[in-house]
Amino acid sequence: MSVSTVAADRSVRAPLPVLGRDVTVPLVTGGEVTYAALDYAASAPALQRVWDDVAAYVPYYGSVHRGAGYLSQLSTDLFENARRTVAEFLGCRTGDQVVFTRSTTDSLNLLAAALPDGCEVFVFETEHHASLLPWRGARVTCLDAPRSPRQAVRTLERALAGRDPHRPALVCVTGASNVTGELWPVRELAEAAHAHGARIVLDAAQLAPHHPVSVRDLDVDWVAFSGHKLYAPFGSGVLAGRADWLRAAEPYLAGGGASRTVTRRADGGVDVEWHEGAARHEAGSPNVIGAHAIASACKALTDAGFDTLAAREQRLIRAVREGLADVPEVRFLSLFGDDAPRVGVLSFVVEGWNSSHFAAALSAEYGIGVRDGLFCAHPLVRTLLGGDPQVQGDCGALGAAPGERPLSAIRVSFGVGTPDEHVERFVRAVRELVQDTSTRRG
Numbered sequence: 001m002s003v004s005t006v007a008a009d010r011s012v013r014a015p016l017p018v019l020g021r022d023v024t025v026p027l028v029t030g031g032e033v034t035y036a037a038l039d040y041a042a043s044a045p046a047l048q049r050v051w052d053d054v055a056a057y058v059p060y061y062g063s064v065h066r067g068a069g070y071l072s073q074l075s076t077d078l079f080e081n082a083r084r085t086v087a088e089f090l091g092c093r094t095g096d097q098v099v100f101t102r103s104t105t106d107s108l109n110l111l112a113a114a115l116p117d118g119c120e121v122f123v124f125e126t127e128h129h130a131s132l133l134p135w136r137g138a139r140v141t142c143l144d145a146p147r148s149p150r151q152a153v154r155t156l157e158r159a160l161a162g163r164d165p166h167r168p169a170l171v172c173v174t175g176a177s178n179v180t181g182e183l184w185p186v187r188e189l190a191e192a193a194h195a196h197g198a199r200i201v202l203d204a205a206q207l208a209p210h211h212p213v214s215v216r217d218l219d220v221d222w223v224a225f226s227g228h229k230l231y232a233p234f235g236s237g238v239l240a241g242r243a244d245w246l247r248a249a250e251p252y253l254a255g256g257g258a259s260r261t262v263t264r265r266a267d268g269g270v271d272v273e274w275h276e277g278a279a280r281h282e283a284g285s286p287n288v289i290g291a292h293a294i295a296s297a298c299k300a301l302t303d304a305g306f307d308t309l310a311a312r313e314q315r316l317i318r319a320v321r322e323g324l325a326d327v328p329e330v331r332f333l334s335l336f337g338d339d340a341p342r343v344g345v346l347s348f349v350v351e352g353w354n355s356s357h358f359a360a361a362l363s364a365e366y367g368i369g370v371r372d373g374l375f376c377a378h379p380l381v382r383t384l385l386g387g388d389p390q391v392q393g394d395c396g397a398l399g400a401a402p403g404e405r406p407l408s409a410i411r412v413s414f415g416v417g418t419p420d421e422h423v424e425r426f427v428r429a430v431r432e433l434v435q436d437t438s439t440r441r442g
Helices: 003-008 048-060 070-089 104-113 149-161 186-195 244-248 288-304 306-323 355-366 378-384 420-441
Strands: 024-026 032-034 097-101 120-124 139-143 169-174 199-203 222-226 237-241 259-264 270-274 330-332 345-350 371-373 409-413
Touching: 048 070, 048 288, 070 097, 070 237, 070 288, 097 104, 097 288, 104 199, 104 222, 104 237, 104 244, 120 149, 139 149, 149 169, 149 186, 169 186, 186 199, 288 306, 306 345, 306 420, 345 355, 345 420, 355 371, 355 409, 355 420
Parallel strands: 120 139, 120 169, 169 199, 199 222
Antiparallel strands: 024 032, 097 237, 222 237, 259 270, 330 345, 345 409, 371 409
């Protein structure tokens, strides 16, 4: 589908309104333009519906779980209903727990803190740092980047076949890459993990906003995601899944809410009995508004229908790729190939351009916001760009030494609130910037 086709088909307008859709920004060429937010993979704008739900609740804000007053009871009910909504959204099994956290990063650090002694962790080098870095107390095996979904499964099977079967093991894998947008074979990886006695946690930060995620259907043990990528404001996240490791672990945070009873000993010490449910890892006053916002976003996406949302998103992906197909200076990054299924996340490099400078030009001259750098996935981006994933370097093109080819890229990402015009403007801007460079060189 070409950009002109998208422009002609106004039946594919953004289906869910988001905040900030009318914000204007200044241009270096003079005047202002409506801001084109094309960095959804970092933080998606909040849905208008989510904001309205939050605003309706705020006057009734009260402490949860400990208050006898009406507002406290209402807030407690709201908080626990949010937990049930998220469990339904994720297709959780009977006995699974939903723990509210601050983000995907926080969720995976919580799980890392709950690993049993001697646990081995298997993770691909392609992961976001949130999935790559939390496992500091475990023996970690970092697997090479696969070049096909089938190779990913085979690589994992080989690694697991060589592990100590008497040790507990965990596999951590993304559902959709935050760099290439490509979908990973989660169900097949879960099958391989379980066949070798390992458990698996799904990083659904980039998957959940675009596709249904079912713990039951994918047969994963845990799933983690962030509210700020799911069109919900505030610092909120979720870890959902099996309860046993979480129940056996010391509380992630020690404090009120996590404790069932606290008694003073004669020797001056303190004895604590911790909760066994989700509260065990939710010490302190919880982010009730954040949990409510996530639940509201879950309902909004479910009501809109993922099939409808995904179909429109695929048309936008084709519009970007086809609109730039005849621009040889533009090279999209991919692990599994250009035809691999993906969500609305595309990274690319432009021959003759520093990625940071190109992203800055898109902002200053066209009012378009994208991301540049290594996207908190340094080993993956270096691998995709032909660099050494083991070599350290700064996150961003400006870190390169004079005369050195910078190992960084540009990422454009979009979702349910992206107007057609923003995609059209992006394609036009890339073409014009590349053409201007070619003209000056000529």
